[in-house]
Amino acid sequence: MAQDERPAGRRGAMTFLAAVALLAAGCGQIPLAGTVDTRSTFRGHADVAARVEAALTGPIEVTVPTVTDPGPVRVVPVREGSTGARVAIVDVDGLLLNDRPSGPYSAGENPVSGFRERLDAIGRDPTIRAVVLRINSPGGSVTACDVMAEDLRRFRERTGLPVVACLMDLGTSGAYYLAVGADHVLAHPTTVTGGIGALINRYNLRDAMAQFNIVAEPIASGPMVDMGSLAGPLSDEAERLLRDMADGFAARFRGRVALRRPGVGDEDWEVLADGRVVAASEAIDRQLIDAIGYLDDAIAEAERRAGVAGGGAEVVLLKRRGDPARSIYAETPNRPIQREFFPISYPGLDRAKMPTFLYVWAPDPTLLTLGGS
Known part of the structure; x- marks a missing residue:
């Protein structure tokens, strides 16, 4: 390969500007801050059609915000309709925490905030006649x-719109x-559901700390x-x-299910009381759900x-x-994308998220610090 004979300053400037252009074209949330020395000539144009030529010397500092605002949610049609009415799908995905993934290259949003924003947007749109909560969490x-x-x-009380989960x-x-x-709960034939209970995600890191001579x-x-300190065993x-607190949260959960699912009988509660999860076939036998089907069936309902x-009905999602x-x-x-480059997360080390009382089934320790839908 022939050696690039351009001056070092110009090579650095062109490389830098090419990198900025590539990032601008391919990614909307790339944090960037730094300087470049150049003796090159910068040429550009303004919207008023004036051309500017200037020789720049010394450092050029470029700072790009780490967070950009993609704006409010908007209606995106995903199935055509013929009646003028709409059914909105609200996706509820991933670990449900009142937290937004943070750090460089993070993607996604606070699931609690996003859920509320979508419900509010639906409430303002008179063409939306029903809601499907598409839940995978x-x-x-x-x-x-x-x-x-x-x-x-409160959304159902305020709008009167039917909601199908x-x-x-x-x-x-x-x-x-x-x-x-929801008014109606449908599960896929292969769905896993249930898990009526509560836990606290606590770990004893005393031995791990001892490996680093930390006392x-x-x-x-x-x-x-x-x-509940992670530095040793519980007294x-x-x-x-x-345990009393976890039992109290579990009792609140059972009370909600008993109110909303009165068909769950005493014999069912004897089985479900240990917090187990069940397949859809057992869930419908125990009245935890109303039907087995697919997302298209939920939309039809x-x-x-x-x-x-x-x-x-036209089917829409609310997207940014x-x-x-x-x-x-x-x-x-x-998800926080930067963690994909180092996917191993030692349980409990992210102290800002630990410990937390959870309504969650089989938590993977590497996921407990994620804010994800």
């Missing part, structure tokens, strides 16, 4: 799931807590101030107190409840600019 934090469930209750791969624990707030020496005003009293005859949707299965990623 293992659950999430107790508070996040409870907030979303309450937002759904469609459970995809997973609709367990906190996701099921949300789903029972915790907290100074506390009382024996329970650092209750008997701390374990009792935390929503149309029927809205009085839209003949399957003539730059988030494409071309079918009823389109979803928004909700």
Whole structure:
């Protein structure tokens, strides 16, 4: 390969500008801050058709914001209609935490905030006659799931629109807590649901800390101030107190299911009381769901409840600019992308997220710090 004989400053400037152009064309949220020395000539043009030529010397500093605002959600049609009525799909995906993925190259949004925004947008659109909650989630934090469930209750009370929940791969624990707030709950034949219980995601990292010669020496005003600390085992009293809280949250969950699903009988509760998850076939036998079918069936049920005859409703999703949707299965990623470069997450090390009481089934320790839909 022939050697580039351009001056070093010009080579650096051209490389830098090419990189900026590539990032601008291919990514909307790339943080960039730095300097470049150049003795090159910068040429550009303004919208007023004036041309500017200037020789620049010294450092050029470029700073790109780490966060951009893609704007509010907008209606994106994914199925044509013939009646003027619309059915809106609201996707509820991933771990449900009141948190937005953070850090460089993150994607997605706060699932609690996004859920509320979509419900509010639907409430302002008189053409939307029904809602399908497309749920694919293992659950999430107790508070996040409870907030979303309450937002759904107030939305239904305010608008009177029928809501159908469609459970995809997973609709367990906190996701099921949300789903029972719908008028009708449908699951796929292969859905896993249930998980009526609560837990706290606590880990004992004493041995791991010892490997780095780290010894915790907290100074506390009382024996329970650092209750649940990850630096050692729980005392008997701390374990009792935390278990009482988990039992209380589980009782709240069972009370909600009993209210919304009165067909669940005493014999069913004897089986479900241990917090187990179940397949769709057992879920319908125990009255946890109303039907088994597919997303198209959930849309048809929503149309029927809205009085839209003949399957003539336009089906829409609510997406942000730059988030494409071309079918009823389109979803928004909700993950910190930078962690894909180092996918191993040691349980409990992200102290900002630990510990948290959860309505969640089988939490993968590498996922407990994600804010994801």
